[in-house]
Amino acid sequence: MAPKTAKAVKKPAAKTARVNDPERTRANIIGVATHEFSEHGLSGARIDEIADRTHTSKRMIYYYFGSKEGLYRTVLEECYRRIRAIEHDVDLEALPPLEALAELVRFTFDYQTNNEDFIRLVMVENIHRGENMAALPNIAAVNSNAIQRLKTLCARGVKEGVMRKDLDPIDLHMSISALCFFNVSNRHTFSTIFKVDMRSPKALTHRKDTVTEMILRYVTP
Amino acid sequence: MAPKTAKAVKKPAAKTARVNDPERTRANIIGVATHEFSEHGLSGARIDEIADRTHTSKRMIYYYFGSKEGLYRTVLEECYRRIRAIEHDVDLEALPPLEALAELVRFTFDYQTNNEDFIRLVMVENIHRGENMAALPNIAAVNSNAIQRLKTLCARGVKEGVMRKDLDPIDLHMSISALCFFNVSNRHTFSTIFKVDMRSPKALTHRKDTVTEMILRYVTP
Amino acid sequence: MAPKTAKAVKKPAAKTARVNDPERTRANIIGVATHEFSEHGLSGARIDEIADRTHTSKRMIYYYFGSKEGLYRTVLEECYRRIRAIEHDVDLEALPPLEALAELVRFTFDYQTNNEDFIRLVMVENIHRGENMAALPNIAAVNSNAIQRLKTLCARGVKEGVMRKDLDPIDLHMSISALCFFNVSNRHTFSTIFKVDMRSPKALTHRKDTVTEMILRYVTP
């Protein structure tokens, strides 16, 4: 909801303007839009607002993305692209299976905690029943790696006798995601109802440990 | 809503509650609004649309709820009230601790699966950072029971030696919620990315078992 | 809405406002829109402009007509409805066949001359390939009368031996329309090219006589 009162201060300057650098312009818009959509949702976000926070004008949004929905989809696409790129950072091969899994859980927890915009965007997209995401090309590619790596890890764990045989990588991934995601996504309602802190470093560390332990216990034979 | 054309035929039908029954009118509006807000979010929902699906007119919405936000808050309140009422249905005392916990997990899983509107409303409210919920009176009351019952259960489990001593009821509740919630909330994006079915009875049963086992393994000493 | 430059003078008053008289409001809008669409075409007309010349606001246009196109269609419909109503004015039965026909031609000529808005609207609609008109219900009803009356008249003329037998009412109607229509529709380009006056009473009378004679000569055995 926009403030009807005067408090919204316009910052008329700072616009580099007329920089003929399409990539930069696009990136700038996407950056701002990512935050706006994550903050207010697809219908709640305002093109005017996005434009204002941009180095360019509202017109450029339409020039590059065609429509509000087009911009939203691009934002979504970029977000998933980023995840895919980042997931490689954990070197699961270098550690013993259980430690690797623990590391993966902790990494996931941290990543999600530190990327609230992404989490919220996924929430928004689920409110829209994933219809925008479904339209994206290459979206399936996002999974390939995550699941494949988990599969390999499980196989290793089974071979070394430290993991049970009946593990389903997708199911396991879902559990990890669920536990990590919730801490960010439902932070507000949960902490309001249960009067608990879910954001302090201490609370996060504690929760991360709980989640990690829960996953480890589950995979143990 | 407006007459789209001169001869837009009004469907005066089906509107049964013409008899002045305030409670019924209110309930009818809330019912419709619950679905609309859950479906499209706070900014995405349309007062016109809600009014149209109602037995009354748009004017009544303002008469009873003052504003769109007022209606939204009432809807939220009702939703939480309903949960609280329903939670009593599981008689945890009648079963051995672990079985009681398993039953609670399954009940939670089923309830969330069968109440998508509620799940989505919670998502929506979290997108709005819980600010509407925070304004509700009695919201804390929702927790009292859930946590208290879990606490009692854990105490019983510890006494009987089937649960570990260091369990935190809130933390446990959060884990159960996270695992159950995700299956409904992130259904669309997850199933799109991983090409899996998350809605068939079979998939639901399997996932429910996984979640239950995960929780049980976690509480075991 | 508002012109940024100074030249457009606003007439802020005169708006009867808040008259809860839908029929009047509708009629007022249609009246203004008829002229605007006739003047500038569908794409050339401006909703803002129409609203400004109305006793109501732009919002009401959308309230009643849904869209610019919806308004245009209604305008078109009204125009054709009016014609149909007016055509009864010539009592063809009361005169001898040839005189009746002459009277019909003169009436048509005068009507078209005096209803430039209508002529231009028909031009506009033809530019749009009649797609909006085709969507109108009852549009076929417009013809029924015109052709039927001409058919009866021809039959009478044939029986009395003053008209040839091979006349096709539709073809005849087309000729009359063409000759009368052109004088209004192509007035500007024709008079510019040939440096002739096509609007003075004298010119109109002369042209009307020519057209009448042309039709009469054509139907004569």
Next chain:
Amino acid sequence: MAPKTAKAVKKPAAKTARVNDPERTRANIIGVATHEFSEHGLSGARIDEIADRTHTSKRMIYYYFGSKEGLYRTVLEECYRRIRAIEHDVDLEALPPLEALAELVRFTFDYQTNNEDFIRLVMVENIHRGENMAALPNIAAVNSNAIQRLKTLCARGVKEGVMRKDLDPIDLHMSISALCFFNVSNRHTFSTIFKVDMRSPKALTHRKDTVTEMILRYVTP
């Protein structure tokens, strides 16, 4: 035009006139614009659309024609220039007066039928009250020939006793134009209302005969 999405693939194909050939570029633009203006009118035509269908870019349109209106005027001018050039094709002198007239009518009918773009452009210009055309130089020259030739023809007809003495060439030209023009210009509305075909070869031939006969009967003493 703008890139609708990030990966909007540009079709650099088919654009042959890369070789700097001003005349060819101009002609290409005019050709495309003629169709666009004829199709959508002055306000309905889109510069972007025109540029897209061109072998060049939008920039060139402004380079060569200054503005949308400038382009429109050029298009108009070209159209009239073409007519004037073509009218010489009928050799009226070679035939007996009435046959020459019949030939002229048929030629006019065919030309208009086969040049819908031109007809529509004239309609568009009349919607704009001929103001763009009036600004064109040499526009009067268009008439000189047509009328002069008709005048000569009539004189010949009168001398040979096959035409009445009181014929006004301009008036006659107007009648011919009206009857031929209408068949193209009002095709859509007329055929929709009267459920008749106006485009089949058979219908065209029949109508052409009617028109020719009507004109011939009119000029006969």
Next chain:
DNA sequence: CATGAATGAGGATTCATTCAT
């Protein structure tokens, strides 16, 4: 209580046109 009419303030989108290279 109830209803249809009415509306100000925004909100998304489009257009002709110009600029930097």
Next chain:
DNA sequence: TATGAATGAATCCTCATTCAT
């Protein structure tokens, strides 16, 4: 010449809300 990027100024349309009866 030629081209893609950029833009101010509309232009159509929507929304929550209020008024008269």
